[in-house]
Each structure stands twice: as structure tokens, then as C-alpha cells.
Amino acid sequence: MATINDNYLKLKAGYLFPEIARRVNEFAKSNPDASIIRLGIGDVTEPLPEACRTAMIQAVEDMGDRSLFKGYGPEQGYEWLREAIAKNDFQARGCEIDASEIFISDGSKCDCGNILDIFGNNNTIAVTDPVYPVYVDTNVMAGHTGDANERGEYGGLVYLPINAANDFTAQIPTHKVDLIYLCFPNNPTGAVATKEHLQAWVSYAKAHGSIIFFDAAYEAFITDPSLPHSIYEIEGARDCAIEFRSFSKNAGFTGTRCALTVVPKTLTGKAADGSDIELWKLWNRRQSTKFNGVSYIVQRGAEAVYSPAGKAQIQELVGFYMKNAQIIRDRLSAAGLQVYGGVNAPYVWVQTPDGLSSWDFFDKLLHNCNVVGTPGSGFGAAGEGYFRISAFNSRANVEAAMDRISEKFKA
Numbered sequence: 001m002a003t004i005n006d007n008y009l010k011l012k013a014g015y016l017f018p019e020i021a022r023r024v025n026e027f028a029k030s031n032p033d034a035s036i037i038r039l040g041i042g043d044v045t046e047p048l049p050e051a052c053r054t055a056m057i058q059a060v061e062d063m064g065d066r067s068l069f070k071g072y073g074p075e076q077g078y079e080w081l082r083e084a085i086a087k088n089d090f091q092a093r094g095c096e097i098d099a100s101e102i103f104i105s106d107g108s109k110c111d112c113g114n115i116l117d118i119f120g121n122n123n124t125i126a127v128t129d130p131v132y133p134v135y136v137d138t139n140v141m142a143g144h145t146g147d148a149n150e151r152g153e154y155g156g157l158v159y160l161p162i163n164a165a166n167d168f169t170a171q172i173p174t175h176k177v178d179l180i181y182l183c184f185p186n187n188p189t190g191a192v193a194t195k196e197h198l199q200a201w202v203s204y205a206k207a208h209g210s211i212i213f214f215d216a217a218y219e220a221f222i223t224d225p226s227l228p229h230s231i232y233e234i235e236g237a238r239d240c241a242i243e244f245r246s247f248s249k250n251a252g253f254t255g256t257r258c259a260l261t262v263v264p265k266t267l268t269g270k271a272a273d274g275s276d277i278e279l280w281k282l283w284n285r286r287q288s289t290k291f292n293g294v295s296y297i298v299q300r301g302a303e304a305v306y307s308p309a310g311k312a313q314i315q316e317l318v319g320f321y322m323k324n325a326q327i328i329r330d331r332l333s334a335a336g337l338q339v340y341g342g343v344n345a346p347y348v349w350v351q352t353p354d355g356l357s358s359w360d361f362f363d364k365l366l367h368n369c370n371v372v373g374t375p376g377s378g379f380g381a382a383g384e385g386y387f388r389i390s391a392f393n394s395r396a397n398v399e400a401a402m403d404r405i406s407e408k409f410k411a
Helices: 006-010 016-030 050-062 079-093 108-118 133-141 195-208 279-290 296-306 308-334 358-369 395-409
Strands: 102-105 125-129 157-161 179-183 211-215 241-246 259-262 268-270 276-278 339-341 347-351 386-390
Touching (some): 006 133, 050 308, 079 102, 079 259, 079 296, 125 133, 296 308, 308 339, 308 347, 308 395, 358 395
Antiparallel strands (some): 339 347
């Protein structure tokens, strides 16, 4: 009989978001007339920017013309898109990133898990707590951890608590770790990192031969000009960091699927014999073997993000969601709740009131306000006592949700 990957059996009973869906569906079935507002999963609601739609429509027309038709594309992505990304997202900010170091994919979530394919099984891995669950669960699936304890912490991982006391930016370890997951602007807390903080991480990584996995999926929401958008704005990062980005939240591509990973050609890891191996070559080999690339149509839509019209429309879209975040912050604060984030990030991190657990607060909002958020404990043990609310929704829904919550928690 075929055997299974037993590492999957280590995973907690349900991935966070499916468990949220289960509870919401159960409530909706019992309360069919309830008007549920979902501010939990960070899915966008506003239409694709017109520039992207126009480019994709033209690309569909191209596919109907034999002279313009595209079959299999390059696994790394079309050069014209990679050039646009390199110029606008990196070189314009002083980052020495070449188009050849950019890999187009169908999602940064996928890349954050798939990147483990090119790393060994004996690395010491550090994650913040709370953390985006994909970082942890993909390491569990890959066999890099032991079992979870009663707090949900997996043996073999180094957890770096982030909380209000340290401004939700993890303290750098005093011992050596090999792989480090950092996410800024942070999901779930909405925290940001200064250049000084990231420089300290880069210095640590270079001193210990570590690799930083830098998730910059929300960089477009940074409004403070002093804050870095990319790890490569930090001196030395080319020698110790891989960066993940996505078109999902800034351009509304959650259902369209397009993202990118940057692997500098100067980045190396150690082989079993002690020799230095270029990680770019390994990732290129992995992608060429396991991935057929993103469709021509979608890549043309992503390219349009960098057109003059696209840039203006993206700015408007990001501004819309950030106004939602401001409304959430202001209304929850006025209701007496302690809130964090939501300034340079689309997530507001709420401290649960009256000593309620994260899931108890989830159930209270669902049953009493018909509003869905995300329990902080689902992001890790240190997230207990917190709750994430997403700014990704219509203005009408955000205002209605805040009316309901304010009414429930008003003094």
C-alpha cells in the first residue's frame, strides 16, 4: 500500500482560514437572514485597474492572431515584465536588482513555500510569533519541524515573539539561525520596519551565513517616505536575502494571480561538501522543472501596472484601502479598543477587550455584530489576545461593520 507524508499529520486540525470559513458557514446556515460582513481574509473587493484590464483584453486579442499568439512562455517570466519590475520597483529606489534576478510566479504564497525546495533539511529556521501561517505550515509539511506542543508551537522552529512592548518588531536572536522569515509591512500586525532595524537583520545574517526570506507583499501600502519598501534598500542585503512580492493587494490580482521572487545572483548557500552554491541557479532549476510560468495574458496585465495610467490607478486603489484602514482605526479607538497597525499597512491589529480569547472575540463579533475578522491566536501563540481586521472591503461594508462594533462596545 502507498504510504503518505506523515509530516502532514503534524499540522493542527485546520488551517486558520478554512476554520474561519467553517465557523462562518455554520453561523450563516443557522442565521440565513444575517447580513455578514467579512473583514477577515485579506481578499480585495475593488475591480482590477482599467489599465490592467485593457492590457489583458488586448493580450486576449493577441492570442487570436497567429502572428502574435504565445504558447509556452519562459518559466522565469517575459523579459518585458521583468524589466519593468526591475526599473520601477527596485532600481528607482536605489536597489541593484537586475531583471535577470526576478522570477515571475502565480503567487508569493506559493513561492514562500516552494523556496524550501532548494534548501536542506538541517537548517535552523526562525519565524516571528504571531506569523503568516504559511511560513510555519510549509516547513511542517517539508519535515523541518517536530510535533506541536499545547501552545501550537512546533519543535525545531525558533519563535521570535512580537508584541506591543517591542513595537511588533522581533528582537534579533543571540544565537545562530540559518533561515529567517521577515514580513514588512507585517501580516498580521500591520507593523513596519525602519532601515535601521532591517540593517541590523542584514548585519546579523551576513555575520552568521543566514538567509532572510523577506515578504514584501504589502510594500505598496507604505506612506512614510523614511521606511524601506525593499530589503535591497539595505546595504549588504544582496548577499543574504530573497524577496517575495505580489500584485495581489496593490493591483487587485488575488483572483488573477501574479507575483515575483527576487534571487540575487550574488546569493549563495553551502553544499554538503562545504562549497558555495549560487541559489539563483537552484531556484531557476526548480522553477524550470516544476513550473510552466504565468500566462501571457496575466503578465501583460501586470506590465500595465507600470504604465502612467496604471501607476495612477494603483495609487488610487491603495489609497482607497488605506482610507478604509483609517476608518477602522479611528472607529475602534473611539469605541475604546486598543489598536495597532493600519497606518502603513492594510491590517489593523486589535487587542481583545475584557480578557477575551481571540476565538471568543471572533465568535462575539460574528454572533453579535455579524462581522468576521481573524483571531490572533491563529497566527501563533503570541497572537492570543489579539484580533486582525482587514481593510480590504467596500467602503459601505467597512462603515457598516464599524457602526455595528461601535454600537456593541460603546461606553
